[in-house]
Each structure stands twice: as C-alpha cells, then as structure tokens.
Amino acid sequence: MTAPQRLTDRKRAAIIQAAITEFRANGFDITSMDKIAATAGVSKRTVYNHFPSKEELFAEILNQLWARVTGGQETAYRPDQPLREQMRVMLATKMKMLGDDNFLDLARVAIAATIHSPERAQNMVAQMGKREEDLTVWIRNAQADGRLKPVDPGFAAQQLQGMLKSFAFWPQISMGLPSLPPEQQSIVVESALDMFLACYQLP
Missing domain, CATH: 1.10.10.60 (Homeodomain-like)
Structure with a gap:
C-alpha cells in the first residue's frame, strides 16, 4: 500500500x-x-x-458498527445443523449489537431525525433495517428445506426481532436503561428461541 x-x-x-x-x-x-x-x-x-451526503456518512457508520460486532460471521442457512444452534448464533450476534453503546446512541440519533424529518431520514432507518434481512432470508431457506412452517418469512423474522428488542433495545432507547448483562441476554435469546421454534418448527 x-x-x-x-x-x-x-x-x-x-x-x-x-x-x-x-x-x-x-x-x-x-x-x-x-x-x-x-x-x-x-x-x-x-x-x-x-x-x-450526511445520510451516506451515517449509513457507513452503521455498516462499520455492524461489521465490528459480527466480525464477518456467517449467517447462511445450514441444512446439516440443528435450527436452534444456528439461530442462537444469529440472535446472540444481534444482542451484541443491541448492547453496543455506540449503536444505541446512533439509533437514538436516527430515530430523532426520523421524527423531525421523516422523508429525509427514511434511508437511515432503512439502512438499519437491512441488517435484519439476513434472518428473513435464513427463515425462507429453512422453510424451503421443509424445517419451518410456511409463514411469511418477513413476518416471522419481525416477531423474533421484536422479542429481543422489547428487552434489549426499546427500554434502553426510550427510558435510558442500561444494556442487558450477558447472562440476561442469554435468557432473552433462549426464551425467544423457545417461543419461535414451538410456533414454527416442523416435527
């Protein structure tokens, strides 16, 4: 170089x-x-x-935060591995992101910008949402493999993300609560997996 x-x-x-x-x-x-x-x-x-633009700069910051948290971790569906183990890795990575103070601060910035100027800030929120598409794709592939019920993948992914965010995102964003400690993160992940797989996993 x-x-x-x-x-x-x-x-x-x-x-x-x-x-x-x-x-x-x-x-x-x-x-x-x-x-x-x-x-x-x-x-x-x-x-x-x-x-x-300022929007593209903000989007790049979110990209770098995500890359730092995930470490380039593979999220592709694996037909040879148990569903729960694969999902646990994805959800644990998501929880790590939600527990990152920089991410939470920037999420507050994005949400505030959206409230004050919805049209201009939509791209920022969409950029944050893109990081949740991996789970939708994974669910779609697991369905194609005959391991999950034929529910809308985006709907199921949003349900699952919502279970995590209700404990590890919105209380921190709206009420300033501290990030969940690792043991609490694990409890939330396992509970979300219990509910998701009980509802959608095929025998």
Whole structure:
C-alpha cells in the first residue's frame, strides 16, 4: 500500500470518528458536514470526496458498527445443523449489537431525525433495517428445506426481532436503561428461541 493510500484511509477514518462524535453530541439535524470536517481536521471537500451526503456518512457508520460486532460471521442457512444452534448464533450476534453503546446512541440519533424529518431520514432507518434481512432470508431457506412452517418469512423474522428488542433495545432507547448483562441476554435469546421454534418448527 502506498503512502497516499494510507493518508486517504486515515482521513476517512478521522471523518467517521468525527461524525460519530458530532452525531452523538448534537443529533443528526444540527450536525453539519462543515462541523464534521472541522472536528476531523480535514477540508469540507475531503469529506464530500469520501461521502456525498450526511445520510451516506451515517449509513457507513452503521455498516462499520455492524461489521465490528459480527466480525464477518456467517449467517447462511445450514441444512446439516440443528435450527436452534444456528439461530442462537444469529440472535446472540444481534444482542451484541443491541448492547453496543455506540449503536444505541446512533439509533437514538436516527430515530430523532426520523421524527423531525421523516422523508429525509427514511434511508437511515432503512439502512438499519437491512441488517435484519439476513434472518428473513435464513427463515425462507429453512422453510424451503421443509424445517419451518410456511409463514411469511418477513413476518416471522419481525416477531423474533421484536422479542429481543422489547428487552434489549426499546427500554434502553426510550427510558435510558442500561444494556442487558450477558447472562440476561442469554435468557432473552433462549426464551425467544423457545417461543419461535414451538410456533414454527416442523416435527
């Protein structure tokens, strides 16, 4: 890797870190690309060279958070493995994400932006929602393999996500409660698996 490339990477990383700082401190609407540039110690032109819009910058932050939490973990359906074991891995990863303070702070930013400007903020919320599509695809594949009942995969995935979020997302977002400790996360995951598999798993 050449020195200019390393400098470009360093600038990009500085922009992302500055954006996280500004979004967390001031919210989406008040944070400007000018302020992000100043905090990052780069020109406004440099910021726009990396990120054409504030929305795309926010989406990239969410992408990086997700990648850091999952570590590139495989979520593809495996016909040779028990359903519960596969799902436990996916849900544990989801709980880890929901317990990340940076993610929770940025989720608050996205939700507040949506309340104040629904149309402009829809892309941010959609970006967060994309991270839940893996479970929908997994359910669809398990159904095709004859292991789950023929319920709408998106509906079933939303049910399952909702069981986790009712304990590990909405109380933290709306009431400022602390993230669940690991043992409590495990209890929520196992309970959600019990309910989901009792309802949808074929004998």
